[in-house]
Amino acid sequence: MRAPDNPVLVKGDVLLAVEGVSLGFGGVKALTDVSFDIKKGEIRAIIGPNGAGKTSMLNCINGFYHPTEGRITFKGKTRPRMRPYEAARGGIARTFQNVALFKGMSTLDNIMAGRSLKMKSSFFWQLLRYGPAMNEEVQHRRVVEDIIDFLEIQHIRKIPVGKLPYGLQKRVELGRALAMEPELLLLDEPMAGMNLEEKGDMSRFILDVNQQFGTTIALIEHDMGVVMDLSDRVVVLEYGRKIADGRPDEVKRDQRVIDAYLGVAH
């Protein structure tokens, strides 16, 4: 539980602003005129019933989709068409709803892959794996080992991640995102398919990341208990529209949110 006087009330700078974003696929409207912002240092939850457009929103933020209307401003800069690797370069990392890992590679290599952008040595030195390339490899390996310790996954360092159970794969995926040292971390259902104990661990990691590294986090989650405990502010989407936005306890009492989740008597 977070004390109410945490960043919620302290006005952080706006890290990312979504303004009037709409997204359509042919005739289907996934998002309609959605606006909200994410402030630096907060944990922002995006919730809503299935098909509400939560993942589409995340995909827009990190450049997998391009909004048909509206704009997204990140760190004060608006880019009309952002490619995913540009988003990554700008400091946006993410995890996926149904884990997207490099299944043939070990845990260590997966997390090292998250350092790709931080490594700068030239093609030539890499070919020799000597000089700058070697120093760089060692230096980044140290960061990765810290992340591995932090997530308590030392015992699976060398195992190809395809062989790991689902809960651990989710943790490796979080590790890979952390390796990018992101300013904004997008988590798409980080606790889906987990048991109670794994959910507890994951919640702890998310809070630790937020508090120790000051990383801003936007997460999609279905488990209401988790959302209410973790997040500072919540956006609620339904059928691609925003129906509520505010502190968890406010959102919980909102009649439209209750209707969206429980249905309305006609």
Add this chain to the structure above:
Amino acid sequence: MAESAAPALRKPGLDAKLTRRLVAAGGIIALLVALVAAVQSGAIGRGNVLYDVLVDPFVLMVQAPDLLVQTLWEGFVAGVLYALIALGFVLIFKASGVFNFAQGIMVVFAALSLVGLYEILTVRMGLPSGTVAALLALVGAVGVMFGLAWLVERVVLRPLVNQNEIIMLMATVGLTYFLIGFGEWVFGGNPKVMITQELGLPTGSSQFDILGGRVNVQHLDVAAALIAIVMIAVLGFFFQYTRIGRALRAVADSHKAALSVGISLNQIWVIVWFAAGVVALVTGIMWGARSDVSFALEIIALKALPVLILGGFTSIPGAIVGGLIIGFGEKIAEFYWGPLLGGGIETWFAYVIALAFLLFRPQGLFGEKIIERI
């Protein structure tokens, strides 16, 4: 009760497997004994089909070990070169999931660029022919392959990203015909001679007297094998231990995840096609030096197919082992069993080997077994 029940439950599976193997081994041993007995008693002799197929070749191997060594050496050289061609396919297939039908023509195109640039440098620009001009032409040819990789990414791959595999395959078929036409237009359709000596590659041969006979070794073959081995080692190392190598493997595993950590697919594709282009250039030099540099060389790419079937489309060690198996297999088959069928079985025997393997391991020797949780 429970303790004794558990092993009893596990045992039948193991037993059945073991029994099957024992029966198979027993059967083979019984057949061999019967065969030896038949040969000893004179029931099967020279001229009998069974004798010619099952006994005679092995007798020859033991009686003339020098011929066996010669055959094995030729098989080794052929195998290493097949591995090199297969490697070109594997690189591109791994990173982009595209079966590159144009790999064969890239070999020809690379070799033609090299020889063509050498001609331009020496004839039109008046450079003295020799190593300097040859090396300049080599650098130029590498540049051409880079340009090709860049163009392919820009014009073919980028607009077709996320399309069906069959569409990508057709695109590479189209690329093949474009390169044939473009190559003929620029370099002409006549066969050219590879600038083997100018590149500093050895010619000639040595004889070794061993095992009571004489083994003939072409110097070019030695060089080809060495260069191919170094090339394969460098590529393997690069893939395993460097950042770009890791990025390549990452792209091969999941495009989505690779994008999310900031790997640019476009950049990786250029690198992969360039690497495949350099492999094609080396292959072109080696094969071109053994015959001519002409468009007929394109069909050697077909030789890579059985290698890929053996080794799996996604495995570099698979390409190497597959290449060696095909190389050894076809040379030995040609020399010892070929005469029974009137010779020339080398051209199709590779496919027989590949077919036999497919029956037992559909995913190839080292191919990824696809395991999915349901």
